[in-house]
Amino acid sequence: MYYQPHNIKHGKEFLQPSIDFDDNKRTSYLNYTYRLRNIRTRSSSIYTEQVSKIRMSNTFVTDPSKCAEHTFLVYSCDYSRSCGGMGDRQRGIVSSFILALITARVFIIDFEKPCELDNFLKPTVYDWTICKRFIKNEKNALTIDMMNKSSMGIDMNNLRFNLWHWKVVFVKINSNLIYQLRKIKDIRTNYGWLLNMSIPSAYNMILNLLFQPKDTLMSFLDNLIDQNVKEKYLVCCHIRVGKNPSIPQDNAFGEFEKPNETIVFKYLKRYTDPDKYVIYLASDSLYVRSEFWKIFKNGIHIDVPIIHVDRLGTHKHNEKEACDGLKYVLIEQYLLSTCDILILTADSGFGKYAAYLRGSSDNLFLIQLNDSQVITTKLRYI
Incomplete structure (x- = not known):
């Protein structure tokens, strides 16, 4: 039975038991789950019909010499203002991408803070880099914050898309606009997939x-999976x-708004059980991570820096440290997307989009913020 977090009553009866996997199916399940190569290939095989629609639109550019023939919508994250954490940025990117499709503009990601996103990620089906150099020099531009x-x-409606005459529209955003974009009149005719797809599925796609x-x-x-799992x-x-x-520099949560580790x-x-499980903890607290390592001998020990990608503090003056953050x-989020059992802090965009990338409600749990109880949940409730 699954529970919506905001409808759950307090009490130990809601604490779910651990998952006991069928050992007879263990090998096949593990082989499916841990082949990280599906991260490289999963986008090429999913939602074939929707990918085809995106390819046929005039927002898809394959030749950089043709950039001057198009108009653009750019997701912008630079040092001129806050962009939010990784979850905020992913919300903004997804919203901007859909907005680009609706307005028939080529979509570009201009992600500079704390360093270029394409240092670590590359395009799959949709190339968001191909005209990036072109838009940098374009003067006929508008910024929407x-x-x-x-x-x-x-x-x-106040954005008045039909009156946009600018060659490039830069958008700074960290909101999920899917619900609002669904209200636009021509969405049902031209973008039916956006109406019919759940929010987790849309983000996954x-x-x-x-x-x-x-x-x-x-x-x-x-290497991490090979050596530890x-x-x-x-x-x-x-x-x-x-x-x-x-x-x-991060936002301070109230006493009942953060999990009790x-x-x-x-x-x-x-x-x-070290013969059956390994545990990985992702946290924004060195103290929490250190306590975890003391307690769990089957925990994966990765001593990587804890750096907020927006609230850089002293790391702002060290480009390498900030970029390593x-x-x-990104490594942690992709790792979380491969886990057999995933336990998340409620209201964290970083964890939520890891779960969306994972694409399954199987063995998905949520830490309730009011009492830190761990409950079974589904993707649509996190």
Whole structure:
């Protein structure tokens, strides 16, 4: 039975038991789950019909010499203002991409903070880099700043797409506009897939159409899985605590708005059999991560820097450190997307989109913020 987080009553009866996999099916299940090469290929085989529609639109450019013939919509993240964390940025990218399709503009990602996104990710089906140099020099441009605006407070009609005469429209945004974009009159006729697809499926499709890790990320993931997981189940947990000594610039959460790691660790102790499970913890707190390593001998130990990709603090003055922060955020998110058991902090975009990339509600759990109980959930509820 699944529970919506906002409808759950308090009490131990809602704490779900650990998953006991059928060992007779163990080998085939693991082989399917841990072949990380599906990260490289999954976008090429999913949603064939939708990919075909995107290819046929005039927003798809394959020849850089043809850039001057098109108009553009650019997701923009630079040092001129805050872009938010990785979850905020992925919301903005997905919203901007759909907006580009609707307005028949070529979609470009201009992601500079803390360093270029294409250092680590490359296009899959849709090339968001091909005209990037061209748009940098274009003077006939408009910037629309919708950062930190509630998606329900953004009126699509006020944007007046049909009157846009600019060659390039830069968009700064961290909201999910799918609900609002569905209200546009011609959506049902031209973009029926956007109406009929769930939010998790839409994000899964678009993020996979746009991105796949470059070899430097894939090599890290391949080595990590090969050295630590092998024929065991990978249990993953994301604990986000907000402002703490590791990221002092982050937003401070209230006492009942962040998970209690002690309660979460108690739950994780059901997965301590080293012959069957390995556990990976992703966290924005060095303290939480250190405590986890002390307790769990079957925990994966990766001593990577904890850096918020937007609230860089002192790392802002060290380009390599800041860029490494982005690299490891992406590595962790892709790793979470491959886990057999995934436990997430409620209301964290980073974890939510890892689950969307994972694409399954199987063995998906949520840490409730009010009492840190761990409950079974589904993608549509996180």
